[in-house]
Amino acid sequence: MGRPPCCDKANVKKGPWTAEEDAKLLAYTSTHGTGNWTSVPQRAGREINSISCRLKRCGKSCRLRYTNYLRPNLKHENFTQEEEDLIVTLHAMLGSRWSLIANQLPGRTDNDVKNYWNTKLSKKLRQRGIDPITHRPIADLMHSIGTLAIRPSPASSSNSSSYLPPTSAASPPATLPVFLHDAPYFTAHHHQHQVVTKVDADAPASPVDEKQNHLHQQINWSDFLADDAAAHGAVDAQAPQANALGMYQEGSVAAATGVVGGRAFGDVVVDGASGGDADDGAGDASAFIDAILDCDKEMGVDQLIAEMLADPAYYGGGGGGSSSSEMGWGC
DNA sequence: AAATCGGGCAACCGCGCGCAG
DNA sequence: CCTGCGCGCGGTTGCCCGATT
Structure with missing residues (x-):
């Protein structure tokens, strides 16, 4: 009954990824795509190098590593002001639905956005006298x-x-x-x-x-x-x-x-x-x-967001600008 | 120079949903 | 129809590193 277990959890490595592990995972995804993560640990590594052993990682961990770090087209530079504004806007609307917010930010992952919010943006808002949860003064x-x-x-x-x-x-x-x-x-x-x-x-x-x-x-x-x-x-x-x-x-x-x-x-x-x-x-x-x-x-929430962003009135009737002050959350 | 503190970020954990068997 | 896993997601943890004392 049911599917077989995804991985042997007792024989799975945790903690930071090594360059070798990254290489195995990248090589695997480049040839097989990103579906079926549970099979990645068994097949990655073994197919790349006949000597190397398989990737001793849980499929879940592989997916996370790939989507948050190895995926092509990921941005690793600092967030721009436009991205900041967009995150604040979307957070006000969607709450902590980071994946949806990240969808609107090309090259950013939900983890990126979440971390940036928790470490920077929420503090910024508080400093400006805005409650980061309710987005109200x-x-x-x-x-x-x-x-x-x-x-x-x-x-x-x-x-x-x-x-x-x-x-x-x-x-x-x-x-x-x-x-x-x-x-x-x-x-x-x-x-x-x-x-x-x-x-x-x-x-x-x-x-x-x-x-x-x-x-x-x-x-x-x-x-x-x-x-x-x-x-x-x-x-x-x-x-x-x-x-x-x-x-x-x-x-x-x-x-x-x-x-x-x-x-x-x-x-x-x-x-x-x-x-x-x-x-x-x-x-x-x-x-x-x-x-x-x-x-x-x-x-579709994506469409909703797109419509919202296309509506100049959303920014407080400021004529389509997207700066913090025009959006009403800035100081 | 060493110890401590705090921020940033990668990774893990746990949950809900959908679906395979 | 039921069970239990895969996947995706949000929340949390813990490590690393730079700043400060």
Whole structure:
């Protein structure tokens, strides 16, 4: 039953690769391509040199070494300013989906991008007063947290007693309102984990006072989650795309209300809730997931990114420039 | 000159998904 | 249909090296 083991793990070498091992791996991939990594250790080396023994590496390790270091056309020089800007932009939109981000950076690997982010860019953003996780001003975050502590919502706590948000070091509840404040970000970010979350259907479609709406969303943040199961179908398949496109419209009415790309998030949810299947919570919730997944398939995240990058409005309406300041994350 | 510290990066680990058997 | 491996991914670790004391 099942496939045979990929390698003898007790007889596998770990640690840094030697030049000889690199040569074996390169020679193998140049003649056989990069498929079937599990067979690489057995065949690499043996075919190159009749005296040499096979490559004593796990296929997984071979793949990693090749994709991160040996692959042709890899860039080994420093990241350019344009690449930095693009990484920050894409991270704001996609979160830590490094492979997707790296796809937009020719010659860079996900490991490259991830390391660069962790060692350089996240620090840079902090120095500029930007939270590298939410991509929002740290001052705003502190204000939001303080506001939440002062203004707990009795209504929301009673309504959401059946659901408690997961508490973990990675996502403490106190940070949730910050995500939720920025509906586009929240939806885009949580989409990647396939968490179905209803966007604020009760939020005014076009509030006069953005700050009021901000507060409204903070106070009722748990309402979003409490109604997950009842997040009714008919979800606009364009929503995730639209969310992403609206990322840097912070401060604009569009971002504050969730009206992005000509659609209002509130409208989307309300439309679904008023549909005929409004009571079929579980079924519609799965339909919601299906809609999102279908959207992913149909659109393709790459296409989404391409469209976003092609849209000058994404850069804060600055006329298509891509410098840090124009994008809104710079100092 | 030696010791310590911190940053950068390559590599490993563990998980989820898809698919072969 | 079930089991378990291959693959890809994100998170984490540990080593190396330069800067500082």
